[in-house]
Amino acid sequence: MRTAPTTSRRGLTSRWGRIAVGAAVVAVAAMLPLLAIDIPGVLPGPTYTPGTLTVLAYAMLIAALALSYHLIFGVAGMLSFGHAMFFAAGAYGLGIVLRLLAPTGIPSEAVFLLAIVITLVIALVLGNLVGALALRVSGISFAMVTLAIAQAMNVMIRRNVGGLTGGEEGVTLTVDVVPDWLVGVVNTRNLYWLALAILVGVYLACAWVERSRLGHVVAAARENELRVTVLGLRPYLVRLFLFSTAAVLAAVAGMGFMLLQSSATPRISTSDFTLTLLVIVVLGGVGYRWGAIVGGIVYTLLDQRLAALASSDAIAGLPDVLRIPLSEPLFILGMLFVLVVMFAPGGIVGLAHRVTRRRGGSRDAREPAVLQDMEA
Amino acid sequence: MTTVLLLLITGVGLGALYFLVASGLSLIYGLMGVLNFAHGSFLTLAGFLGWEVGRRVGDGSWAGLLVGMLVGLVVGALVAAITELVFIRALYERHIEQVLVTVGLGLASVALFEGIWGTDPIQIRLPEWLGQTTDVLGANIPNDRWLLIGSAALVLVLIVLFLQRTSYGLVIRAGVENRTMVTALGIDVRRAFTVVFAIGGAAAGLGGVLASVYYGQVGAHQGTSLLIYAFIVTVIGGLGSLSGAAIASVLVAVIQQFANFYLGGTGDLAVVLALAAVLLVRPTGLMGKVTH
Numbered sequence: 001m002r003t004a005p006t007t008s009r010r011g012l013t014s015r016w017g018r019i020a021v022g023a024a025v026v027a028v029a030a031m032l033p034l035l036a037i038d039i040p041g042v043l044p045g046p047t048y049t050p051g052t053l054t055v056l057a058y059a060m061l062i063a064a065l066a067l068s069y070h071l072i073f074g075v076a077g078m079l080s081f082g083h084a085m086f087f088a089a090g091a092y093g094l095g096i097v098l099r100l101l102a103p104t105g106i107p108s109e110a111v112f113l114l115a116i117v118i119t120l121v122i123a124l125v126l127g128n129l130v131g132a133l134a135l136r137v138s139g140i141s142f143a144m145v146t147l148a149i150a151q152a153m154n155v156m157i158r159r160n161v162g163g164l165t166g167g168e169e170g171v172t173l174t175v176d177v178v179p180d181w182l183v184g185v186v187n188t189r190n191l192y193w194l195a196l197a198i199l200v201g202v203y204l205a206c207a208w209v210e211r212s213r214l215g216h217v218v219a220a221a222r223e224n225e226l227r228v229t230v231l232g233l234r235p236y237l238v239r240l241f242l243f244s245t246a247a248v249l250a251a252v253a254g255m256g257f258m259l260l261q262s263s264a265t266p267r268i269s270t271s272d273f274t275l276t277l278l279v280i281v282v283l284g285g286v287g288y289r290w291g292a293i294v295g296g297i298v299y300t301l302l303d304q305r306l307a308a309l310a311s312s313d314a315i316a317g318l319p320d321v322l323r324i325p326l327s328e329p330l331f332i333l334g335m336l337f338v339l340v341v342m343f344a345p346g347g348i349v350g351l352a353h354r355v356t357r358r359r360g361g362s363r364d365a366r367e368p369a370v371l372q373d374m375e376a
Numbered sequence: 377m378t379t380v381l382l383l384l385i386t387g388v389g390l391g392a393l394y395f396l397v398a399s400g401l402s403l404i405y406g407l408m409g410v411l412n413f414a415h416g417s418f419l420t421l422a423g424f425l426g427w428e429v430g431r432r433v434g435d436g437s438w439a440g441l442l443v444g445m446l447v448g449l450v451v452g453a454l455v456a457a458i459t460e461l462v463f464i465r466a467l468y469e470r471h472i473e474q475v476l477v478t479v480g481l482g483l484a485s486v487a488l489f490e491g492i493w494g495t496d497p498i499q500i501r502l503p504e505w506l507g508q509t510t511d512v513l514g515a516n517i518p519n520d521r522w523l524l525i526g527s528a529a530l531v532l533v534l535i536v537l538f539l540q541r542t543s544y545g546l547v548i549r550a551g552v553e554n555r556t557m558v559t560a561l562g563i564d565v566r567r568a569f570t571v572v573f574a575i576g577g578a579a580a581g582l583g584g585v586l587a588s589v590y591y592g593q594v595g596a597h598q599g600t601s602l603l604i605y606a607f608i609v610t611v612i613g614g615l616g617s618l619s620g621a622a623i624a625s626v627l628v629a630v631i632q633q634f635a636n637f638y639l640g641g642t643g644d645l646a647v648v649l650a651l652a653a654v655l656l657v658r659p660t661g662l663m664g665k666v667t668h
Contacts, residue, residue, distance in 0.1 A: 144607045152648035324491040334484025341476045
């Protein structure tokens with residue numbers, strides 16, 4: 001789609017500006033393991049310590065996962081309740097394939113690469129299968145079909161079907177076939193950089209998909225499906241492509257999670273985990289790519305700090321009426337989410353936009369449209 | 377044969393439980409286009425409060441159980457009505473936000489329940505008769521199934537009577553068919569919203585107490601896990617259809633029981649496959665025609 005020359009030039013400068021800001025943010029994030037920045041109350045310790053780096057890396061992987069969810073919810077306007085299953089497919093897939101391939105005698109580097117490729121293929125196939133079925137219906141029915149499939153997946157993982165998933169214990173990483181530089185507390189900073197690379201990669205992939213023709217068709221189908229159909233385009237196929245892309249990106253984040261945590265438990269495949277993603281995306285700001293990232297990092301850090309707060313003496317001394325709600329991080333986050341939905345529909349990024357008044361008209365117009373879509 | 381009969385009646389009993397949750401969901405969706413993710417929390421809260429009151433009246437006695445069921449009904453109705461008035465009404469006609477608010481409430485309330493009553497389910501005491509079995513053509517049916525089936529049938533009859541015989545019921549039925557028309561005729565549909573939420577909440581509340589009878593325990597996650605099956609039931613039955621919900625509840629629960637017994641514990645998978653099959657053949661569900 002061509003825009004008028006004047007707007008494209010202006011868009012270009014602001015675009016370069018945005019790229020510069022993004023590059024600066026990434027550069028600062030990449031430097032963190034080499035610095036000793038201590039933010040009491042936000043981070044558990046100075047930034048070079050493995051504990052803090054693990055928390056930050058986890059936050060970035062969740063942000064990457066939220067970005068992939070943004071593709072489905074924010075761009076296509078589809079409310080999926082099953083996105084966690086693709087994250088779980090990535091984490092479990094990598095763990096299981098590594099374990100199965102480890103005794104075959106193939107060189108460990110080859111095993112590692114092969115496992116990654118196989119996991120990606122599994123995620124792609126799974127994404128296409130689930131998408132092909134769920135996209136037959138739209139709106140709330142779509143939400144429920146994805147929920148039902150994810151639930152079945154969760155039950156199978158818990159039940160340890162085929163002896164692969166390890167039931168409640170989960171799957172642990174087969175360390176022998178993982179490259180040395182990704183193993184152990186000493187190498188936490190490498191895992192941190194890996195997580196950062198995954199986040200940047202997922203961001204670029206999302207930006208690319210959103211700006212492609214396909215992204216425009218999906219967004220158009222969100223706004224007015226009938227018109228897109230009348231134009232001779234088929235929303236089903238582009239949505240399916242977007243859905244499976246998001247599935248693969250979620251699996252990439254899942255693989256990062258597996259390498260970071262060295263294990264995967266059924267928790268990451270529950271519907272609650274998907275609901276957390278929904279909370280993150282809405283908290284950050286629906287329809288904004290940055291919203292998913294900001295939401296993911298803010299949510300993870302809040303979750304961490306609220307849990308630390310819950311076990312602190314200040315809370316333990318309070319009467320029951322205050323102590324019980326305050327010692328449940330999910331209660332506080334849930335209520336915060338309700339407040340954001342009711343009073344700040346644009347989320348954190350939306351608020352920031354409103355405050356700075358640096359408003360791109362198209363962005364502001366996009367946000368409410370996402371939310372209205374399901375009525376169709 | 378006796379096994380088949382046992383599975384069948386047990387399945388209908390479980391289906392009764394699903395129906396108590398799904399009926400409210402389906403009515404609320406049919407009228408308002410809201411998928412209520414907080415419905416499971418109504419159920420859990422009613423289950424806990426019903427148990428708390430019931431055991432004070434008489435732990436393990438019939439009086440305690442009946443008072444508990446009554447408390448469950450009232451708590452469910454009240455909490456649901458308050459939810460509608462405070463949270464849903466403020467977001468009138470903004471369906472996605474309404475769903476999101478109920479999602480937030482569902483997450484937050486489960487966390488709160490865990491804080492108050494702990495993360496592990498609490499075993500409860502029941503009247504002795506409910507723990508025994510009745511011989512039906514050679515099959516030993518646990519007696520609590522009769523209580524479940526009877527209660528759900530009563531709720532079904534009451535809701536149908538309410539919908540067919542009262543003026544509010546008329547407004548609700550008309551609203552499910554065509555809400556714009558009802559509003560155009562000068563009827564304030566919003567009051568019907570609160571009523572539907574209260575009815576759905578009451579059914580779920582009763583379901584909460586009966587779920588504790590069925591499982592022999594109350595727990596913070598009971599509502600959430602039942603809610604997922606209730607969602608599946610409403611989709612299979614057709615969103616907005618009460619009779620669809622009733623038929624699908626029994627169907628889903630019976631399929632689940634049979635698959636669990638004959639196909640090595642694959643009940644949940646069978647339910648999802650049933651859902652997939654229904655969607656492939658009839659995307660609107662068995663009895664569904666309402667689209668919002």
